[in-house]
Amino acid sequence: SIFPVTGIPHSSVLFSKVHLIYNYFVSCLYSLVDVFVQLMGDVFPELKDNEKKIKDIIRDEEASFENTLVKGYERFKKAADAVKENGGAVLSGQDAFVLWDTYGYPTDLTEVMAVDFGLSVDMEGFNVSMEEARQKARNARYKAGGKSIVLDANATSQLHNQGLSSTNDSPKFQHEVHSSVVKAIYTGSEFITTASGDEDFGLVLESTSFYAEQGGQIYDTGSIEGPSGSFAVNNVQVFAGYVLHICSFLEGSDSRALSVGDEVKCKVDYARRALIAPNHTCTHMLNFALRKVLGDHVDQKGSIVLPEKLRFDFSHGKPVQPEDLRRIEDIVNQQIKDGLEVHAQEIKLADAKRINGLRAVFGEIYPDPVRVVSIGPKVEDLLANPESKQWLSISTELCGGTHISNTRDAAAFALISEEGIAKGVRRITAVTAECASQAIKLAQLIETDINEASKLLDGATLEKKIGSIKNTLDAAAIPAARKADLRGNISKLEDQLRKAKKKMGEENIQKAVKTAMDAAEAAVSQGKPFCVTRADVGLDTTAVREAVVKAMNRFKSLPVMVFSIDESSNKAVVYAGVPPDAPNGFKVLDWLTPSIAPLKGRGGGGKNGLAQGQGSDASRVQEAMEIATQIASMKLS
CATH class of the missing domain: 2.40.30.130 (Elongation Factor Tu (Ef-tu); domain 3)
Incomplete structure (x- = not known):
């Protein structure tokens, strides 16, 4: 079974069809790699050079395809079960469209699966959903x-x-x-x-x-x-x-x-074009930096150059690590700092192809003559010695776009994000000039906030500050490598917070226990049959509970109630404990519930004679303590 977990019926027509599709994609294509390389390797030598890479990619695609089949079936089964539970007999066209659009299930396969469930498929609804999707695509064209x-x-x-x-x-x-x-x-x-x-x-x-x-x-x-x-x-x-x-x-x-x-x-609008030009030139420098850092396997898979940013898609099989992103960014910024001249010249396509290290987009059809853009040396210098290895250390591309005349005009470069968009294809988004400067400044401001937060001693204040910084950082358009560093700094802050909370918790317990013990001892010495006191440990329920438990363990027959408030939120926590042998059938909830009424409180518990309450109006804590005292006095007199 290729689906041992999902429970697809092995004997059904459904399984036979899914199995047929699976075998076609997995067994057939993978087994043809060796034969294909053997037959076409002499014509396309890159096949021999990348045979292992091709196999790895197909192997990954096999696993991905099997996973998609399983998820698609799970989606279908969920939709089919819902139809049957509601007494229906027709799978909606929208569900069939989602299976087709998202999971690659052809409609005839969906119809076969529906038969296994005693259902039919609303093909008219499917066609309507298909047309709606096409219309959305049409409307998106040239939206701007x-x-x-x-x-x-x-x-x-x-x-x-x-x-x-x-x-x-x-x-x-x-x-x-x-x-x-x-x-x-x-x-x-x-x-x-x-x-x-x-x-x-x-x-x-x-x-x-x-x-x-x-x-x-x-x-x-x-x-x-x-x-x-x-x-x-x-x-x-x-x-x-x-x-x-x-x-x-x-x-x-x-x-x-x-x-x-x-x-x-x-x-x-040349002012707008002036924002586009540095982004285009930096796209070329980014292409060069990617190959220098990641390797010669990097090929351009697409790009878009806008006034506000640039986006570059390239072949690479795994996420780019932050340290590599930093190196890539540094290479581009170094070229900007070096103030390299940007040259462009139309030359014969055959001459351009002779230039060592020349970059072009695979599959693109170029005119003849073609325009060459080089960063650093002049195009005529490249043509004078086209096979020189020194040209491997510069950016040279076939390009018909508009560019700045010198790299220093880009001012700055910030690599904002790196993500996967398809199997073996990654995408980088970056900004230049003023946008890059703003991104760098924003990163510096966030770093300053983190440094200032590290000096905070109050745990509650630090916790709020960390939450605020994390929200800012998540939404911030700043250099990706810096963002990774700052996230690491926030993790250190969170460690600091955990330690501060632990220390504060220990201190609160010591403070609350001492308060309760002193109050209980005073009550016993005065002949009071109960203890009502207040421990100022905020809303630390653990500390308040521990105070009640320790006092009851020390003074076995003494009912104890401890209040604590947080003035900033105007909230209160209350713990009460009543021994099982308390006189007159005195129960903990009979004591706690009316006592916290002035606090607009609610409470519960009663297990082992302990109960907890919370209140949303801590300003009336004194009144609540007086009521608790009155109730205990009456019940235990």
């Missing part, structure tokens, strides 16, 4: 750009058939107002000659200085000025070589129309 306008294959074919050349976007590396001509206006469904009204529209220009989203870098925003008003550029995308500016009419424009053939001026 408002209306979703896409040049599909049919639209780009129309432009091509009209003889319209691809958009010249070479001015995107300039930092000045660029003049161009409107070549096409697109609504998302059709091309029009004039845009007017309040609807968003797509604009294709002859040339543009706007950067279209590509290579991980977010699109530019800004405005386009026409002869009859200005238009906001909310998003810029490229489709088959045509750069599409998704525009909306600016409020307050005198005229609200734009036509094909109009001359326009492109005004990029």
